[in-house]
Amino acid sequence: MEFDGSMEKKKRFKKKPGSVLQVDALTDEILQGNRSALAKGITLVESNAAHHFREAQSLLQKLLPSSGKSIRIGITGVPGAGKSTFIEAFGVFLCGLGHKVAVLAIDPSSTVSGGSILGDKTRMERLSRQPNAFIRPSPSGGKLGGVHRKTRESMLLCEAAGFDVILIETVGVGQSEVAVREMVDFFMLLVLTGAGDELQGMKKGIMELADAIVVNKADGANEPVAEKTRLEYKRIIHFLQRSTPGWDTKALSCSALTGKGIPEIWTVVRNFRDAVEESGVFGERRKEQIRDWLHTVISDHLHFSFYQNVGVKSLLPKLEKDVLNGEKTAAGAADELFEVFYKR
């Protein structure tokens, strides 16, 4: 398992004359499946330093032809739904089948809480001991594009390193599930028993992003309740929009503790892949995702350069107040900001 503190990052990638050679060496090592090189590559991609940006893009460019050969699975659920234990059980099961499993995380709360979902190594101890697993905590946000670009690019690196199952974890309370849905093939919503109550805490429309809703902790005394919950979800799904054309969202249950239901989830994922590959939806979605990726990068950059502009930064609070007080129209205020912005 590879963890890189941000202090280490800065040291490891100091600008030096050997950068091009370093990228070439890293490329080869990643293509050979070297996990430590992969971790270094992701650190490069995640770096907020401007001079690392070029190196990271050059690395990605070289690895791009070797990416794409995995099934990408997004996993979300409210805090407490047991995402970590599920991913561990699912990951260990997949390693047992001979798959190479990479786990990435998007955690919008990490900047607030100071930690990340996977920050605690001990939480996936069993999976981290697998030689075919790679676990990476969520990147921090930053200047050169957001967390989503970084996660997508990290995923491509993992694929180039030979990982054929990518699990992307996100907390189901923010804006990040939509971003994850836009980078994965299959999206899974992990829930607990007691559908009605739990849904109160869930993000609007999140069920309609899911290809499968999985009731976790279906073990012991909880099993009959879990089955009841599963049937409730099955009924609700009927009223909702499908996430993937031609695929009926499934309601499943499992126990990350006993392992019951885990193989069945993998069967559903494989059936899904077969179905959408045959219909062409798989390829179409990936194409669309690549296009979105480009335009997201553009949009991030545009907003960043605007809102970080010194003139805009100093004017915005006053103008926002004026608009709120009804003293200025939004277009009028925006006009003043753009005059400053374009005078750079």
Place this chain on the structure above:
Amino acid sequence: MEFDGSMEKKKRFKKKPGSVLQVDALTDEILQGNRSALAKGITLVESNAAHHFREAQSLLQKLLPSSGKSIRIGITGVPGAGKSTFIEAFGVFLCGLGHKVAVLAIDPSSTVSGGSILGDKTRMERLSRQPNAFIRPSPSGGKLGGVHRKTRESMLLCEAAGFDVILIETVGVGQSEVAVREMVDFFMLLVLTGAGDELQGMKKGIMELADAIVVNKADGANEPVAEKTRLEYKRIIHFLQRSTPGWDTKALSCSALTGKGIPEIWTVVRNFRDAVEESGVFGERRKEQIRDWLHTVISDHLHFSFYQNVGVKSLLPKLEKDVLNGEKTAAGAADELFEVFYKR
């Protein structure tokens, strides 16, 4: 009723020395509730000509203090749900109570089909004959900010002209319901009988934008089915996120044909307003909407100036293809575009 063809627009607002005077005169006439002046003002706001932009903003600036004193109601539903007949029945009823009712429309399909939702005058004939009603077809998109800015600004003009109920119509299949939800106080989803089937054609998450779901065409032989559908929706609502904090989404039924249920809908809207004004949600939401308005205008402008840039326009197709073929990373392609963009 006021309709302005785009040919007329161009003629009416030719740049001339009297522009300032014209705006002053228009301001006064709109404040006096003159519908023909209001129509002219909206035409100015909707104009895509650069020199009209300043005039429109100056007009808005003057009218802004007189805006905001209405209840803003968004109405959506799939094509065929009977939005026009409902709005007509609801509008005539409200005029009968002494309200001044303005109807605006956002129709994302109008640029495709060549017509707009309300393009056909005869569709709201009864309402258009009311002295206290103002009906405006949807604006076409264009250069200086999108349809949403124009609709929001038109709404402010209607309020300054004394209209105290604003109905904003949108088709429930595109991206525009979210935009409408962001400019109204109360959002209504119009549906037909047969919930399950109909929902297939609805946009993801649209029910969770609604403060009330109204089953239309509850008349004649259809009445018992409508009641059954209403109860189905009531049951589904239980599992969904609320659109407005502190307000349980209502499931209602009505007949635009017989008028049955129409007064009850108005009662629900008034109850809603009382509840959210007392809780502070009403004012908070309006503030948030104003802030969103500013940042939407900024974002629209940024994207417009980028994607309309001559260099960007000529490079983009090739780069998009390179990214799709895996020959370039998104960030690499974006980088090339920004180099061109900033060299303007």
